[in-house]
Amino acid sequence: MEPNIKEEKIAQELNHDINEALNRRIEERFRAALFLVDPNLDMDKVTVVSDVADDNSLSVDGVDDDTIDKAMEIFERGE
Numbered sequence: 001m002e003p004n005i006k007e008e009k010i011a012q013e014l015n016h017d018i019n020e021a022l023n024r025r026i027e028e029r030f031r032a033a034l035f036l037v038d039p040n041l042d043m044d045k046v047t048v049v050s051d052v053a054d055d056n057s058l059s060v061d062g063v064d065d066d067t068i069d070k071a072m073e074i075f076e077r078g079e
Contacts, residue, residue, distance in 0.1 A: 031048055045062045
């Protein structure tokens with residue numbers, strides 16, 4: 001494998017690993033924010049999916065919009 005191709009492949013793998021780590025961190029932080037809003041949430045029924053590679057998208061399912069909005073406020077404040 002040529003050095004440039006090898007370096008590019010390593011860079012792509014590293015970028016993928018970094019994105020995955022960021023996704024997991026964001027998902028954990030948002031789940032924590034949801035729990036702060038409503039400690040009685042059944043977190044087994046809540047789905048949080050982050051995708052930093054896709055314009056920092058965040059999908060949340062299993063929770064009403066009002067709870068999501070309140071959690072987003074906490075998340076954005078970094079609490």
